[in-house]
Every structure is written in structure tokens, then in C-alpha cells.
Amino acid sequence: MAGVTDRPFRQLCRRLGAGYAVSEMVTSRKELWNSLKTSRRADHAGEPGPIAVQIAGTDAAMMAEAAAYNIDRGAQIIDINMGCPAKKVCNKWAGSALMRNEVLALDIVEAVVAVCAPRCVPVTLKMRTGWSADERNALRLARLFEAAGIAMLTIHGRTREQGYTGLAEYDTIAAVKAAVVIPVVANGDIDSPEKARDVLAYTQADALMIGRAAQGRPWIFREVAHFLSTGGHLPAPTVAEARDVLTEHLHDHYGLYGELSGVRSARKHIGWAVRGLPGGDAFRRHMNTLERCEEQLQALRDWFDDLGQTYHRLPATPAANDEDAPADPACAA
Template sequence: MRIGPHELPNSLFVAPMAGVTDRPFRQLCKRLGAGYAVSEMVTSRKELWNSLKTSRRANHDGEVEPIAVQIAGTEPEMMAEAAAYNIDRGAQIIDINMGCPAKKVCNKWAGSALMQDEALALSIVEAVVAACQPHGVPVTLKMRTGWCQQHKNAVRLARAAEQAGVALLTVHGRTREQGYKGQAEYDTIAAVKAAVKVPVVANGDIDSPEKALAVLRATGADALMIGRAAQGRPWIFREIEHFLSTGTHRAPPLVAQVHGWLVEHLHDHYSLYGEWSGVRTARKHIGWYVRGLPGGEALRQHINTLESSDAQLSALNDYFEALSQRHVHLPDAPAAQVEQPEPEVA
């Protein structure tokens, strides 16, 4: 699997999720089997580039290459400048966001709202490609099947984007109107795959090894992108990779392994965000790790009352030590426990 000059170790991608797929999370997913990860989306609004949020999102210190950054906006010139800004900060692949269904994004005609204005969408693609070409940086595009059920234009946009120089296309199998409700449909992704020659990535509702295989067969896609199912379960990538390679299931991770991964994740998280913000933003990640586990809900509620990283880590150490005395491997958590992502999911 290649994106421009970059050869990837496999075809399993981490979806860009604002507030979730920061550098510590991406790094852990890559360690646990993901071949590629795209950053949280970075705004094209120049006045926000010096904000703490954007500076953190543009921080790629120590990140495993290739470094892919998603940009969002509505003006071709601003999007081109945003591409150049992120290339200067280490981006090796630029991804254009035409998939985010969040109201605060779509109300500004960014994200999936761009699919309503194909001329503007294409102008943005052309401007970003032109800005990236002198640097040898490939451009990718993430979109939905369309704005609504009556306006599915993913195939037409995919053809136009390919002609404009996009190196890879990702399609989430829902319209913007659907948000994350209902079931993802894969016929449109298959139609996009049949219509273009560049690699196509299937996204939407991939939450198990069996589902991954089924989506590959249904779409003929070159790769899979996983978002919500990786929240609190970054080892899903190695589980899927093993199943696709062997047809058998990998044993669940050891409780001690999950404990170690979570502690590693949190140390990296605190380092990026600092003590005050790090403790508070870590709470959701901890909640995702322990959802559905014995005593997990009580731990989550307790974690939400703690005000220091030391207290969080101490509570987690106590919890996992007790869990390891009852279970060698991580107990299965009910699939129904999977939560919706934060609003800014691309």
C-alpha cells in the first residue's frame, strides 16, 4: 500500500477524530498494528494557527512517518496556505476534510457541506494540490457518500478529485444527513472504487475483524479506516491484521499488556497537554479503555473526580492489579458499549 512516495506497512488506517486522534493516540495505534494515521483536523483560518489547540495538533515531535495532516476550510486560497503551513511543520501528506458532519463545521460550509457545492470543492482540491506539488507532498481526500440520500455525488466528486491530482480517496459510507446514525452502506464505496484508479479507503462501522473482511469484500477497497471502534481499543488494528492474514483470531491482550499500554498512553498525553489539561482530557480516554469491563463504570466515575495525574495513575494501577488477579486476558466488553465520538469527527 502506497500513498505517493510513502510505502505503508499495511492497509489499516486510523480515522482523523478531533479531540481523540492526537499525537499520543496515533502513536499508540501505530505501535499496535495501524499502518497509517491522519491527524485531527487543522483549521485553515490563519488567525487560529497560533492558538494552543492548533499548535498541539501541529506538533509531530517523534511521530512515526508518514505524517499526515487533515485540513478543513472553505476558501481555496486559505486551504492552500494551510497546506503549506502544515508542510513547513512536518506534514508529509495533506488530507482534505469533506467528511465531517458536525454542525459547527458544516454551518460554515466546511467538511461534508462542501459536497453540496461541487465547483467549490473542486477548486479547493486544485488549490491544495498546486500548493503541495512543489514539495512532493501527496494530497488525499476524505468525504461521505453525499449530503443526503437524494444527493449522493461521491462517484462524481471522486472522478473530479482524481483528475485534479488527488492520490487517495476515503469514503465514509453515510451521507452528512445521517451523521453517525443507522448503518453504513458500502455500495457507494464500491462504486467509487470502480470509477477511479487511485486507491480507495472504506470507512464506517468497522468494529471487528469479521466486519473488516466483509467490508473489504463488499467494496473492493484498497484499505480500511477505523475510527470509533479504536477508542479505548487501539489494539483492534493488530486483531484485524492477524485475522485478515491468517483467518484466525488473535488471543485477547493480557490485562497486564492493556495496563501497560494505557499507562504509556497517559504519560505521553500528560506530556503533550500539561498537568491541568492533560488530567481532564485523559478522562474520556480512560473511560473508553474500561467501558464494559468489570467495575469499569465505577472506576470511570471515580477517575472523573481526580485532579492530578498521579492520582489517576494510582487509581488505574489499583484497578488493573485487581483485574489481573481475576483475569489473565482482558475480558470481552459488550459491543453495544461503543460510544459516539466527539462532534468534530471527520
């Protein structure tokens, strides 16, 4: 998810139980590789493996070159974006728009695999169920992609036309899983341990991808893993733990973005963390007036300490929906 799954957030999710985390979408346009935004997205300093980088574009040769570029900078897995529904991406026929041009989609896969295979770097791919309800072609594409050398498929259970509205469906994911040998990952509306269990059982998928439900609630990964292995629920994090987790994340965040950009981009992470908590809306409005890292950190610590006077553990909050809805208009699906 562009604007969300940067290196600090990926590392946070890994520490809290995620087995795997994919980078923000990196453009295949060479002239943008030295831009500040792309250089941050290609920064994997201190990140535990496997390092998976998602690339996006519409030209097979450029996508192959982008794969090689990212491998040279530490990528151990290359993921092809054919799932992003954002208009600014689809209008250029990238992201999920590629599902409407099966010949081009296959050309891109073949070109990227040809570059990655000699380097022993697997290529994965994320897509949707299709462009629209009348153009669901994930099953046909899955077979083509498997034959072309894709090592793993992730399927979001919505069409591009749906965007992030309505409910994800899992019949298409189940059909793909039954049709291919390579691992299949189910994605879409997985926001609780019970939902994770049910989606795995229904689709027979090999793994689950959790997106938006982790925003402000990164411990969902350990909650799901514990429930799937034991059938029981972990207690909610203590208020003190939530404070410390977010504080540590913000330190990492500021380290990547610097003071000015870091304070502003951290606001969304803080907003997600306090969403639904008592007094969270008022605190978020106050947070948006602060302009310095230390002010932001101190306000956050003080707010959680005040919350801890009433609650030992975080009170329940509404679950997030629309799994991988982007914070940035150019999402990485």
C-alpha cells in the same frame, strides 16, 4: 477525530498495528494557527512517518496556505476534510457541507494540489457518500477529484444527514472503487476482524479506516491485520498488557497537555478503556473526581491489578459502533 486522534493516540495506534494515522482536523484560518489547540494539533515531535495532516476550511486560497504551513511543520501528506458532519463545521460550509457545492469543492482541491505537487507531497481526501439520501454524489466527486490530482480517497459510508446514526452502506464505496484508479479506503462501522474482511471483499477497497472502534481498544489494528493475513484470531490482551499500554499512553498524553488539561482530557480515554469491563462504570465515576496525573495513574494501575486477580485476559466487551463519531463536536472526518 478531533479530540481523539492527537499525537499520543496516533503513536499508540501505530505501535499496535495501524499502518497509517491522520491528524486531528487543523483549521485553515491563519489567525488560529498560533492558538494552543492548533499548535498541539500541529505537533509531530517524535511521530513516525508518514505524517498526514488533515486541513479544513471553505476558501481555496486559505486551504492552500494551510497546506503549505503544515508541510513546513513536517506534514508529508495533506488530507482534505470533506467528511465532517458536525453542525459547527457544516454551518460554515466546511467539512461534508462542501459536497453540496461541487464547484467550490473542486476549487479547493485544485488549489491545494497546486501547492503540494511541486513539493512532492500527495493530497488525499475524505468524504461521505453525499449530503443526504437524495444527494449522494460521492461517485461524481470522486472522478473530479481524481482528475484534479487527489492521490487517495477515503469514503465513510453515510451521508451527512445521517450523522452517526443508522448503518454504514458500502455500495457507494464499491462504486467509487470501480470508477477510479487511485486507492480507495473504506470507512464506517468496521469494528471487528470479520467486518474488516467482509467490507474489503464487498467493496474491493485498497484499505480500511478504523475510527471509533479503536477508542479504548487500540489493539484492534493488530487483531484485524492478523486475521486478514492468517484467518485466525489473536487472543485478547492480558489485563497486565492493557494496564501497561494505557499507562504508557497516559504518560505521553500528560506530556503533550500538561497536568491540568491532561488529567481532564485523559478521562475519556480511560473511560473508553474500561467501558463494558466488570466494575468499569464505577471506576470511571471515581476517575472523574481525580485532579492530578499521579493520582490518575495510580488509580488506573490499582484498578487493573484488581481486575487481574480475576481475569488473566481482558473479558469480551461490546464493540463500539459509529466508526468515526467525534468526542469533540467539531470532528475530523
